Amino acid sequence: xxxxxxxxxxxxxxxxxxxxxxxxxxxxxxxxxxxxxxxxxxxxxxxxxxxxxxxxxxxxxxxxxxxxxxxxxxxxxxxxxxxxxxxxxxxxxxxxxxxxxxxxxxxxxxxxxxxxxxxxxxxxxxxxxxxxxxxxxxxxxxxxxxxxxxxxxxxxxxxxxxxxxxxxxxxxxxxxxxxxxxxxxxxxxxxxxxxxxxxxxxxxxxxxxxxxxxxxxxxxxxxxxxxxxxxxxxxxxxxxxxxxxxxxxxxxxxxxxxxxxxxxxxxxxxxxxxxxxxxxxxxxxxxxxxxxxxxxxxxxxxxxxxxxxxxxxxxxxxxxxxxxxxxxxxxxxxxxxxxxxxxxxxxxxxxxxxxxxxxxxxxxxxxxxxxxxxxxxxxxxxxxxxxxxxxxxxxxxxxxxxxxxxxxxxxxxxxxxxxxxxxxxxxxxxxxxxxxxxxxxxxxxxxxxxxxxxxx
Amino acid sequence: xxxxxxxxxxxxxxxxxxxxxxxxxxxxxxxxxxxxxxxxxxxxxxxxxxxxxxxxxxxxxxxxxxxxxxxxxxxxxxxxxxxxxxxxxxxxxxxxxxxxxxxxxxxxxxxxxxxxxxxxxxxxxxxxxxxxxxxxxxxxxxxxxxxxxxxxxxxxxxxxxxxxxxxxxxxxxxxxxxxxxxxxxxxxxxxxxxxxxxxxxxxxxxxxxxxxxxxxxxxxxxxxxxxxxxxxxxxxxxxxxxxxxxxxxxxxxxxxxxxxxxxxxxxxxxxxxxxxxxxxxxxxxxxxxxxxxxxxxxxxxxxxxxxxxxxxxxxxxxxxxxxxxxxxxxxxxxxxxxxxxxxxxxxxxxxxxxxxxxxxxxxxx
Numbered sequence: 001x002x003x004x005x006x007x008x009x010x011x012x013x014x015x016x017x018x019x020x021x022x023x024x025x026x027x028x029x030x031x032x033x034x035x036x037x038x039x040x041x042x043x044x045x046x047x048x049x050x051x052x053x054x055x056x057x058x059x060x061x062x063x064x065x066x067x068x069x070x071x072x073x074x075x076x077x078x079x080x081x082x083x084x085x086x087x088x089x090x091x092x093x094x095x096x097x098x099x100x101x102x103x104x105x106x107x108x109x110x111x112x113x114x115x116x117x118x119x120x121x122x123x124x125x126x127x128x129x130x131x132x133x134x135x136x137x138x139x140x141x142x143x144x145x146x147x148x149x150x151x152x153x154x155x156x157x158x159x160x161x162x163x164x165x166x167x168x169x170x171x172x173x174x175x176x177x178x179x180x181x182x183x184x185x186x187x188x189x190x191x192x193x194x195x196x197x198x199x200x201x202x203x204x205x206x207x208x209x210x211x212x213x214x215x216x217x218x219x220x221x222x223x224x225x226x227x228x229x230x231x232x233x234x235x236x237x238x239x240x241x242x243x244x245x246x247x248x249x250x251x252x253x254x255x256x257x258x259x260x261x262x263x264x265x266x267x268x269x270x271x272x273x274x275x276x277x278x279x280x281x282x283x284x285x286x287x288x289x290x291x292x293x294x295x296x297x298x299x300x301x302x303x304x305x306x307x308x309x310x311x312x313x314x315x316x317x318x319x320x321x322x323x324x325x326x327x328x329x330x331x332x333x334x335x336x337x338x339x340x341x342x343x344x345x346x347x348x349x350x351x352x353x354x355x356x357x358x359x360x361x362x363x364x365x366x367x368x369x370x371x372x373x374x375x376x377x378x379x380x381x382x383x384x385x386x387x388x389x390x391x392x393x394x395x396x397x398x399x400x401x402x403x404x405x406x407x408x409x410x411x412x413x414x415x416x417x418x419x420x421x422x423x424x425x426x427x428x429x430x431x432x433x434x435x436x437x438x439x440x441x442x443x444x445x446x447x448x449x450x451x452x453x454x455x456x
Numbered sequence: 457x458x459x460x461x462x463x464x465x466x467x468x469x470x471x472x473x474x475x476x477x478x479x480x481x482x483x484x485x486x487x488x489x490x491x492x493x494x495x496x497x498x499x500x501x502x503x504x505x506x507x508x509x510x511x512x513x514x515x516x517x518x519x520x521x522x523x524x525x526x527x528x529x530x531x532x533x534x535x536x537x538x539x540x541x542x543x544x545x546x547x548x549x550x551x552x553x554x555x556x557x558x559x560x561x562x563x564x565x566x567x568x569x570x571x572x573x574x575x576x577x578x579x580x581x582x583x584x585x586x587x588x589x590x591x592x593x594x595x596x597x598x599x600x601x602x603x604x605x606x607x608x609x610x611x612x613x614x615x616x617x618x619x620x621x622x623x624x625x626x627x628x629x630x631x632x633x634x635x636x637x638x639x640x641x642x643x644x645x646x647x648x649x650x651x652x653x654x655x656x657x658x659x660x661x662x663x664x665x666x667x668x669x670x671x672x673x674x675x676x677x678x679x680x681x682x683x684x685x686x687x688x689x690x691x692x693x694x695x696x697x698x699x700x701x702x703x704x705x706x707x708x709x710x711x712x713x714x715x716x717x718x719x720x721x722x723x724x725x726x727x728x729x730x731x732x733x734x735x736x737x738x739x740x741x742x743x744x745x746x747x748x749x750x751x752x753x754x755x756x757x758x759x760x761x762x763x764x765x766x767x768x769x770x771x772x773x774x775x776x777x778x779x780x781x782x783x784x785x786x787x788x789x790x791x792x793x794x795x796x797x798x799x800x801x802x803x804x805x806x807x808x809x810x811x812x813x814x815x816x817x818x819x820x821x
Binding site for chain 2: 002003004005006007008009010011012043081098129131132133134135136137138139140141153154157158161162163164165169172175176177178179180181182183184185186187188189191214215216217218219221232235236237238239240241242244245246247249250275276279280284287289291293306308310312322325326328329330333334342349350351356358359360361362363366367368369370371374375378379384385388392393400401402403405406407408409410412413414416417419420421
């Protein structure tokens, strides 16, 4: 029997549906301490007088952690890719979002830990938060990040991500219409059934065993090792089975702090976020602000696209520069548009940092560009299937960053959708395949963008 | 006051593998003395079914039954590097690593079987757990016997390692965004049609049907592909009409901190789902597969937005398309501003309206 192509049952399906899968919170080790966090009650503030002496003195408390205990306080999620670090593991001197962790307590039980957190002394000096990405550039906007209110790309060489291709001015000039719209998809929660959770166990041989719900074992291994400043063989991450992630568990949210508390206390330490913490303090999908102006001909060619994207990163960079770059590479969607002028900014605001989520960077662009194409079809009085087939990317076309499309499938999927919906296409569209341009499909405005034939 | 029906469509694409690549996955495989197969890889299974898919690839590539394969992704001591389960890479990138490791194992089995059968390994193949001479299948040896011979006769371990890594694509020109190499491993494509009912008295949008087409390259396991597509559709529905961390964005007030105040889709919200899978094989995915896990929630929101317009004649371009937003749009019944050849929608949302000049979006008249 062939295995590839077979409708085999899930490898781990029975254990999941009968409740026999061991998730991180199912792992119980004798002597485990439980963690609660002091989190920022404010969106933006400086603080002073952080005093944990009462908490440390409380019966049942075995370790308290603040920024002073972290060997390498700032390590960016994408430091390995050259994206600099900006986020302290625990807040130092200031908080930039409500829910930001400031101090942690490990105690015999969660109630004791929570009571100890309540005794921690701290004084906040609240600042005006920045929340609207459209206001971040204004002279009267508060500056909320030491890098400025938006991310410095290319080692501060440029303050934005750009795509430039062809001539947008010429496209606007030649257009019969310029259609403009604004698109704003919301922040949403990942809503995993398993909230963020970790158990760190100090072993007799000096290693740490870290039970993790991470989506990326080695990613988390690298992040924890960097913060702790230890080689990889000192840590063993145990995981591989995740109770829902959707991108939110690419963040290494709990592993490092549990490890430090385990080192400090010499005891196993578990931190499991409450549902409320998961909703209010864990990272979200980013909200995006996108403006599009498309130069179109009256028969439905998209001649050019000017676009502005403001990516609401929240308080820190995390994966946002990566997400914006991916977004920029795909801002023509499933189509070939020869003249492009794209500017995108990662904008900092005083909300929970945003992170990866299913479709990262592209979910936003798909909503904006596809809604926009539907609008263009409506403005021009064209069929929504046919405008998509007409502008579809084809073998031998080039992407926004000048990579040749060798395997585009816009034409096959749109034709199959028309078939599935019982929509009859005009003859020129029902006969269309995804092959190289010729004849009516190679109008003058699409000649220059073609790839060198030797590249495909 | 009435309920109006509407249809809208969307077509999308999505890259597999980390944007700009540079994201390795590795795997190693060993055979037990009875020929059963142990796979060690570092790919977390986040519900996407990667344990199943990668085990199928291993079984197929070696030529043994699926239930001979044990898959271990449980820890970083025994499992080699996998960058992680994100970027739609678990099948396309990590699956390629296990395929390569399984090819090495198949070659090692054939080498030892060749000694036992006294036949050139090039003239042997593995079918359903047996090594057969090509064209003379009566000459054969079972894979368990090969593994036993390796262990007890030849003193060897049948093992294989594999890794997949596409080089990091650098942006060589920050001005234009030009890259020096393909910045992704493959691109996947999908199209979606949404049918909706919109109540113009309450503003409620009900998605009644989603028809979805995905080019998956090759469906390694059609059941799991359908699961990704249907699960993604439900998340796309949440994005489109229900979910929002900040109900009054950009304000941070009134955040929902519990299931009772955060509207994730429930079974009552489910539309009829029709899935059409087509297979244009990718050049370099395992067995021609592409990754479609993430894109599965991208096509529904724009299809729903277009269907709402088809139903009631208003565009709602802030997600989610809540009853309040539908009613406000119906009240406003705004026409785009026409200015020369410009047709301008949503000007009230633009930076040109909201910013105090710090940033503008300039389009010639």
